[in-house]
Amino acid sequence: MEAAELVREADLPLMVDLYELAMAQAYWSEGMDDTAVFSLFFRQMPENRNFILACGQQQAAKVISRLRFTDDHIERLRKLDRFKPEFLEWLRDFRFTGTIRAVPEGTPLFPQEPLMEVEAPIAEAQLLESLLMNYVHLETVIASKAVRLRLAAGGRPVVDFGMRRMHGLDAAHRGVRAFRLAGLSGTSNVLAGQDFGLNVSGTMAHSFVQACASEMEAFEIYARLYPGTTLLVDTYDSQQAVKRIVEWLKASPARISAIRLDSGDLLEESRGCRAILDDAGFTDIRIMASGGLDEYRIRDLLGQGAPIDGFGVGTATGVANDAPALELAYKLTEFGGEPKMKNSPGKRSFPGAKQVFRQYDRSGILAGDVIAGVNEHHQGVPLLRCVLESGQLQAFDSLDDQVRAAADAVDALPDLLKGLEQTDLAPVTISDGLRALQKNTLARLRE
Amino acid sequence: MEAAELVREADLPLMVDLYELAMAQAYWSEGMDDTAVFSLFFRQMPENRNFILACGQQQAAKVISRLRFTDDHIERLRKLDRFKPEFLEWLRDFRFTGTIRAVPEGTPLFPQEPLMEVEAPIAEAQLLESLLMNYVHLETVIASKAVRLRLAAGGRPVVDFGMRRMHGLDAAHRGVRAFRLAGLSGTSNVLAGQDFGLNVSGTMAHSFVQACASEMEAFEIYARLYPGTTLLVDTYDSQQAVKRIVEWLKASPARISAIRLDSGDLLEESRGCRAILDDAGFTDIRIMASGGLDEYRIRDLLGQGAPIDGFGVGTATGVANDAPALELAYKLTEFGGEPKMKNSPGKRSFPGAKQVFRQYDRSGILAGDVIAGVNEHHQGVPLLRCVLESGQLQAFDSLDDQVRAAADAVDALPDLLKGLEQTDLAPVTISDGLRALQKNTLARLRE
Structure with a gap:
């Protein structure tokens, strides 16, 4: 053997x-x-x-x-x-x-x-x-950790991005079953999501933006290939990126459903991005946040009125860090x-x-x-x-x-x-x- | 599929x-x-x-x-x-x-x-x-956690008991490869120990002692079946158990290599048990300790002069808790x-x-x-x-x-x-x- x-x-x-x-x-x-x-x-x-x-x-x-x-x-x-x-x-x-x-x-x-x-x-x-x-x-x-994030998010979707940090492949797989029982809304993990009937989702990493000739080219490719996609806007400067996105959307038939912030001051950035989107009439484009989130960060952000519509969570949930x-x-x-x-x-x-x-x-x-x-x-x-x-x-x-x-x-x-x-x-x-x-x-x- | x-x-x-x-x-x-x-x-x-x-x-x-x-x-x-x-x-x-x-x-x-x-x-x-x-x-x-326990133990053997707490079966399996690279001396996990060439060890749980008519009966069965075994002595009262063990060993050909303490004040208990063993001439019977150990506890115990010859570690190492x-x-x-x-x-x-x-x-x-x-x-x-x-x-x-x-x-x-x-x-x-x-x-x- x-x-x-x-x-x-x-x-x-x-x-x-x-x-x-x-x-x-x-x-x-x-x-x-x-x-x-x-x-x-x-x-x-x-x-x-x-x-x-x-x-x-x-x-x-x-x-x-x-x-x-x-x-x-x-x-x-x-x-x-x-x-x-x-x-x-x-x-x-x-x-x-x-x-x-x-x-x-x-x-x-x-x-x-x-x-x-x-x-x-x-x-x-x-x-x-x-x-x-x-x-x-x-x-x-x-599950005992993940349910706390679900409760902190107050009905907003919480999606598992934790595969890379979970302890081995069995944890990354069966952990998704636990996430589903805890009430999370989706996972990035293809095999586990399909095995356990949890919605599989995901869009782009910073590397894609960096590999393209410009950030806008990356966005245009994605909007064309994946209509209604979510764009990751924080590779260089989030609010600059969102300003360019609204100009582009005004002039083209492309449609996106959300932007994602993955670094920086999520309260300030989400407010800034929300204002830019709203001022341009794109009130239906949602703001997703990720990057080092746990239940306390989610509670604090929402308590301070951060206009965030959903959360991607990885490390804290995936290893139940506390x-x-x-x-x-x-x-x-x-x-x-x-x-x-x-x-x-x-x-x-x-x-x-x-x-x-x-x-x-x-x-x-x-x-x-x-x-x-x-x-x-x-x-x-x-x-x-x-x-x-x-x-x-x-x-x-x-x-x-x-x-x-x-x-x-x-x-x-x-x-x-x-x-x-x-x-x-x-x-x-x-x-x-x-x-x-x-x-x-x-x-x-x-x- | x-x-x-x-x-x-x-x-x-x-x-x-x-x-x-x-x-x-x-x-x-x-x-x-x-x-x-x-x-x-x-x-x-x-x-x-x-x-x-x-x-x-x-x-x-x-x-x-x-x-x-x-x-x-x-x-x-x-x-x-x-x-x-x-x-x-x-x-x-x-x-x-x-x-x-x-x-x-x-x-x-x-x-x-x-x-x-x-x-x-x-x-x-x-x-x-x-x-x-x-x-x-x-x-x-x-491995980054386990190497710290190995360093804290200063050459004394450190054995992995962590399967039950490690995050899933892949962690419990491949984790043993990491333990070996970190310098641990053994594992309780049969499959992983054999797959990755780490010494497999283990003796008895409290349940075995409880299932026998008396603690001494449990010890006698084990010493007969597994000559040179380690006896778990803390199910009821560690020092009482060790006193009975030395009386029994004086009167019988049974031989054991170690006792294990799994609860209580490990410093006091190890000193008490060591004295009982030494007074009876059993200076070669070693004392193993387990139960909630991490590198800090090991350092403190050894720093205070606890006569402990080896450690069994589980939770802290198995999930790298800190x-x-x-x-x-x-x-x-x-x-x-x-x-x-x-x-x-x-x-x-x-x-x-x-x-x-x-x-x-x-x-x-x-x-x-x-x-x-x-x-x-x-x-x-x-x-x-x-x-x-x-x-x-x-x-x-x-x-x-x-x-x-x-x-x-x-x-x-x-x-x-x-x-x-x-x-x-x-x-x-x-x-x-x-x-x-x-x-x-x-x-x-x-x-």
């Missing part, structure tokens, strides 16, 4: 941390095959976030349902010189036979709420750990019917399989979540639903439906949580049943 | 920003096929960095040399409804015919120094932009033999194809770099070398040799640059020739 330049889906069984295989062999060798429940959750809200947008769970379940170790994989593992032939045979027959419950794609979540719960013979559940976390972490981190990692944990919470929990300093968790009940007020705004044991009954909508049952993948909603549901779920958040400033509002309560279970489990640990 | 869960290497021609295809069609339609030179560089050092470690250039050249548009790709592009059939035919015949020069993998670089230069008919060079940037950005950002993006630019610097440059506010660059000459003092320490025009002659080692010539991939050094050369290049940096604190030392000068070219090019822009 030669090293591929890119990870292939067929090789995902080997995208595993060695300790998962070592533990799986230990469970296998000791005959420990009772059912375990693992919970995927996060302990603390990252700085600068009021909620995270859980994404990727259903896709992760799909990938997990397809994991198969091939002869090549077995041969590679044999070379590590720590696995018994009989265990490698067990791996060769590996199929995930367990059950996975997950919150819907694009669900806003708070600390301690499970994104997913995996229930399976312990070796199976353990083997998935890093792959599942990697899969869900990427989309969740990216919170590029979420401390997702994948913790054993039940084994052989016994509740389990960790008691390391600062890492205490709640034992047992769980459900989250989301409650709304009369106007449809989120009133609070109750985190409870899986068999408890509470008011509200249970968020965790079965996506994989006894190894069988369940039917998914279409991505279109998921995108609509995600938008509704974000819209239903209280305004304070939709703001950019971090708030102490954490609309989550732990059920009495779960608190009692934690107390009892802790008491047993201390015996 | 059905959407794959993961990007396939065969589909990389569509990992393109739409504007690159739009510009390529414009160049094609206008008969603009002169040779262009694009330079890949960064304008400013990110915060908390004294150098970046350029990685991924040779691999990117390899990927570029293999790009082929298939019938499926052409059909997808046709659906975007903006490309002429004749241009799509041109794409179907696309082969990269240009020349790429790049610095060796693992080269420390400073602002304005090209990582790569692409010289090709302008449409070809333009098409590569986002793919090439994505490819090199990932490995460079990850500088997850590098503002790489891919700029047109020459077209049809004419030098080109951008003059946008804050984005002025140097025109023309370039070379970087690296000069050393008598003791082999880097004395300074000269950024010059490609045809200038200066003292020092020219860093940019041809990796792809007229479309033909050149022979690469083995990854082993690249890793050794990268270590030598980092070792040759002055101590100030190898420290964690950012310094103003920027050992780079611009040649008189390049300054004159910039001045003349700017004067022509202003005519």
Whole structure:
């Protein structure tokens, strides 16, 4: 098996941390095959976030349902010189036979709420750990950032230009799925836009302007080839360029839909360009802005009245620059019917399989979540639903439906949580049943 | 063509920003096929960095040399409804015919120094932009962070545990290549470790300890299955666990090589555990630490005398948390033999194809770099070398040799640059020739 330049889906069984295989062999060798429940959750809200947008769970379940170790994989593992032939045979027959419950794609979540719960013979559940976390972490981190830009833009389109900065090609590809769930309007990435049904857009780079004999020649070529295009005006002097554009448009049948500013003082430049366009009667030509934008810059620009109609965003969104990692944990919470929990300093968790009940007020705004044991009954909508049952993948909603549901779920958040400033509002309560279970489990640990 | 869960290497021609295809069609339609030179560089050092470690250039050249548009790709592009059939035919015949020069993998670089230069008919060079940037950005950002942890650890092994937090599967895979070039000692990631020749390691998670009847049972199983293993001791109480371990080891033939601490006060815990081990005569059992470590924590722990022999690092390294993006630019610097440059506010660059000459003092320490025009002659080692010539991939050094050369290049940096604190030392000068070219090019822009 030669090293591929890119990870292939067929090789995902080997995208595993060695300790998962070592533990799986230990469970296998000791005959420990009772059912375990693992919970995927996060302990603390990252700085600068009021909620995270859980994404990727259903896709992760799909990938997990397809994991198969091939002869090549077995041969590679044999070379590590720590696995018994009989265990490698067990791996060769590996199929995930367990059950996975997950919150819907694009669900806003708070600390301690499970994104997913995996229930399976312990070796199976353990083997998935890093792959599942990697899969869900990427989309969740990216969507949790992007939704903030969407909220800051107040309905104006926000388009992803981030491929060049996103961490590798899988991030640049699946990240676009996360952008769609977060409500962005488009992407520059052709493959990902088409794969995930997000509008693909883009116009020109400065290099095109520089390669032409003059800036106006570049504009004329584009308007002819791409009627209704957007022109990038800041290669030399934005307002000079816009003055020339309006003179040209007055004298020709060419039509453009927008100009784009990519550098300089976007407030001043957008005002100057807007005035030039309006004075010439081109009130329908929009102004797009890009270049180092994040949710704070967008809020500030709009707050100061910048006449900007849409935003292209790249670096900040593409790498979730202010919170590029979420401390997702994948913790054993039940084994052989016994509740389990960790008691390391600062890492205490709640034992047992769980459900989250989301409650709304009369106007449809989120009133609070109750985190409870899986068999408890509470008011509200249970968020965790079965996506994989006894190894069988369940039917998914279409991505279109998921995108609509995600938008509704974000819209239903209280305004304070939709703001950019971090708030102490954490609309989550732990059920009495779960608190009692934690107390009892802790008491047993201390015996 | 059905959407794959993961990007396939065969589909990389569509990992393109739409504007690159739009510009390529414009160049094609206008008969603009002169040779262009694009330079890949960064304008400013990110915060908390004294150098970046350029990685991924040779691999990117390899990927570029293999790009082929298939019938499926052409059909997808046709659906975007903006490309002429004749241009799509041109794409179907696309082969990269240009020349790429790049610095060796693992080269420390400073602002304005090209990582790569692409010289090709302008449409070809333009098409590569986002793919090439994505490819090199990932490995460079990850390696530039990881090398700091290696330097902070002062020769102690640093092992990557980051798969679960890295942005997607390509990052988790190719990131390990970057870790190897940065000098890390191992990885938990089985596929990536084997693909890129980095030692694969790992032992147990807390869940294994919790699933066993007792912590000691977990330890005994592991020591039996994996002689010389590392035991994770912090699930309940680290020093209590180590006390039990030494009693057990005194009475049994079991042997372990290390214990691992993953939470709590690592200074206090490592001291306490070291004392217990030493008092019992187990001076050869090492102490490994993990859990939220970065270069500053490692430096502080070692500075305070923590008896820690090696580090497992995950989140901070895996996402380069303090500088997850590098503002790489891919700029047109020459077209049809004419030098080109951008003059946008804050984005002025140097025109023309370039070379970087690296000069050393008598003791082999880097004395300074000269950024010059490609045809200038200066003292020092020219860093940019041809990796792809007229479309033909050149022979690469083995990854082993690249890793050794990268270590030598980092070792040759002055101590100030190898420290964690950012310094103003920027050992780079611009040649008189390049300054004159910039001045003349700017004067022509202003005519």
